[in-house]
Amino acid sequence: MRLRVEAKGGLQGRIKVPGDKSISHRSVMLGSLAEGKTEIEGFLTGEDCLSTVKAFQDMGVKIEGVGTDQMVVHGVGLRGLKEPKDLLDFGNSGTTTRLMLGILAGQKFYSVATGDDSLKSRPMARVTKPLSTMGGEFYGRDNANLLPITVVGKGELNSISYDSPVASAQVKSAVLLAGLYGEGVTEVREPAKSRDHTERMLEYFGANIEVDGLAVKVEGNPKLTGKKVVVPGDISSAAFLMVAAMITEGSEIIIENVGLNPTRDGVIEALRKMKGNFELLNQRDVNGEPIADIKVKSSQLKGTVIDGDLIPLLIDEIPILAVAASQAEGKTIIKDAEELRVKETDRIDAMVKELTRLGVEVKEREDGMEIVGKQQITGGVTCQSYHDHRIAMSMAVAGLIAEGAVEVEGAECINISFPNFKELLDSLSK
Incomplete structure (x- = not known):
């Protein structure tokens, strides 16, 4: 066009x-992992955010109002996602991909993440490397740097203390979301402050979050509760x-x-x-x-x-x-x-x-x-x-x-x- x-x-x-694109992504992610209903007002109906919606639908989450800016997510809890029957296609969305790799690493099932030609050329090792140290298992092109990437979930991850080489909200968020599936506390430190929507929303949904300067800590295995989110x-x-x-x-x-x-x-x-x-x-x-x-x-x-x-x-x-x-x-x-x-x-x-x-x-x-x-x-x-x-x-x-x-x-x-x-x-x- x-x-x-x-x-x-x-x-x-x-x-x-x-x-807001970042908040729209995270409202669906945490709403799906929470217990109970999450009502979202002002959701961005752009293609990237709809890729996130589709991924959770493919893993058994019921979501009402898809395609509108008013949605209801019926959360399945932290360990309630189901193994998808097909590839998880994240379209052009790097945010969906990197954050979802953190979530998928903590599941008890097998999944394959893919996307369009542009997304297949974007680097994913920045998240698969730290997630691997947590016990995540990834297979893909260029040593799991390029999509498609297979994730073999084990259901439990190790908590880590990670010094990110870049100030990246996607890297930080992937590790923090994976940290929800670890015993103990996971910490991410950055060289500069990146956007903090993930830690704000994790706290809003009931996770135990501690922010100290450039360091963020999350406690594993929280009980997340559905909320009303105004985007x-x-x-x-x-x-x-x-x-x-x-x-x-x-x-x-x-x-x-x-x-x-x-x-x-x-x-x-x-x-x-x-x-x-x-x-x-x-x-x-x-x-x-x-x-x-x-x-x-x-x-x-x-x-x-x-x-x-x-x-x-x-x-x-x-x-x-x-x-x-x-x-x-x-x-x-x-x-x-x-x-x-x-x-x-x-x-x-x-x-x-x-x-x-x-x-x-x-x-x-x-x-x-x-x-x-x-x-x-x-x-x-x-x-x-x-x-x-x-x-x-x-x-x-x-x-x-x-x-x-x-x-x-x-x-x-x-x-x-x-x-x-x-x-x-x-x-x-x-």
Whole structure:
């Protein structure tokens, strides 16, 4: 599918973005492993999250309201999952895969995890290695680094104390979820703080969690109890509309009910550093997660440096921040972001190629990129999505200020995280 975007006047309106992807995944996972009923409100119906739903349905969990943002998960308890009759197909979802490998390692059955061609090229050893030290048994290509991966569950795992070489919520979460099936306490330490939705939700569902700086501990064999979960709007999705309003002259929008988890709000800090014109309204807490409404206006952005401990807090927002940087006065340097090379695609390479295609002066770094602003987006070109939703949406936002129409090839991948992206963008332009 091709998405065509043309330059528009100022964006105006009050909107909501789809539910937070990370929280949606975890609400189904922990709701399935809990005892009793979990009601989920605001679930993201994107393809990645539906891959998580399908996996648990394939393991015997009854889930009502699939395909809507209101779901009910009938939990089977920590040890109530059933052996799937077929492969567990996780589609394009790296989050589903890595977290599920932690859960599957603790089951008493055999399972095989697979996915689409993109997912089959993404590294899984970062979770299978620590999970193997816990007693998990994995077989697959490249020494269980690449899908398909067979998991031979033993039902009981060993608790470990693990020093993660990377600040990765997926690695941390896989080990913590596996720790639910171990005797004693499992601990994960990170070099920097990664998003903490798993530990927040584990505690909300009744697990014994201890957080001490960069270390997180979970006690094995807890009794998880079903809960009501309200999923806030996804800050990663909101970031695209924030940047769209900032770079489009005459804009003023309000994005309602956006999650502002302190391990996810790096894009807020980055846009503040870039002198973005926005404010947080009606700040509050819902089921352990902070949320707010965000009012955004057209902005005179300034170049900055985005690096260090800020990177794990905004890793998914770097593609759209690169678009913002093209409209900022001066140079913006993004570094310490090697993790971008092992996302749905190599996002450093992809963004450099596509920004160059749009006439932007950008230099590739091994760990990021350098972008010179303020530059005119040329337009009149067809950009590639690389089957990556965040690349596709970034190019679409760039098209809002291009001299000519911008078409994005393979834009159907946007449905992974933001199913109504084009409709919402159009609604702001009327």
